[in-house]
Amino acid sequence: MTVKFQNYLLENAIAFVSVFSMAYIMILFGSFELEMGSYMYLPLGAKILMYLIFGYRVFPGVIAACVVSGIVLMNSWGDNLLIGTLSACAGAVAPILAMSFMNLTHVSDFSNLSKIDFRHVLFLVVFTSVISALLKFFVYMQDVTLNINAVTFITHYIRGDVIGGLVVIYLALGFVAPIIERSYTKKTAHF
């Protein structure tokens, strides 16, 4: 196994653990209903963060975390496995679509993490939330057995995604990153 492949596996494992743990925390402290979503959908923030840090190559880890968390934590999306899996795919693809589109039109460049404007990340969270909510709406509307109110569904999903995304990004950049930075500088000072 080459070092490159080991790194690839490690990055995907980190992405998997991050997204799954956020889903676990969301279920632990709140609830998730298929028709309403969650008031604070934390996994979206984790997905965006993982794509920002590692790039699109962590897509397998993210999508695996989405599917596994849906099956294990959300009871197969209320026994709607196929539609739930498709919505998990939509949720994993939405940040990639948003970031690619922003990169393609040159409104922002997410390739260099140190040069990213924080406002661009805030916009990315909102933009991803809208795309994710719409994609999931299109998926869920294919199942005629679900009783979905379109306006309630879209507004609740966008709100949950935006709040969850902002909370995770804020915590990660405001608390986790400084702690890692501090411990890293201590280690280098020790040497």
Added chain:
Amino acid sequence: MLIVKYNIVAFVLVIISSLIIERTTHIEISIGNLLYLPMGAAIFSYLVYGFGVLPGLAIANTLVGYFLWDNWFGIGLTGFFGHAVVGSLAPIAAILTMRYFKLSKFYDDEDLNFRHVIFLVILTAMINALLKFFIFMNALPEFHAPVQFILTHFVSNTLGGLVFIYVASRLSNFLVKR
């Protein structure tokens, strides 16, 4: 005095583009049409003349909806809010959003940055389609195809916006060179 002239230009652009799609394509309130040029006229006017052309655009949209589309296909006030109000304000919301988040200034020196305009058009189309959907969903008694509504309005606004702005910018460049 200049602002009145700009408003008249914006008014004429929206009226002409509305007449073009009225004569060449089919419009329905629940599915829109596939090339909604007035959205491009509105975005182009805001980009070139600023937000001062809002009255001209709002009046043009109101007149088109009332006279050309027969009181917004019979739904009246809801149609006015969905088409005239949202249609006039959505580009402003998108431009302000992009400026607030420091995504674009839209101009490189004096040239329009077309890549940023593409993003603006799509953001405007998204805001427009969603707001229209929220307004019409609660008002229209028979509303069976929400997915179709959002998709067709999004696609028509995007295509119409891109086509209009591309043609208008090419035409204005050509006229300036002449």
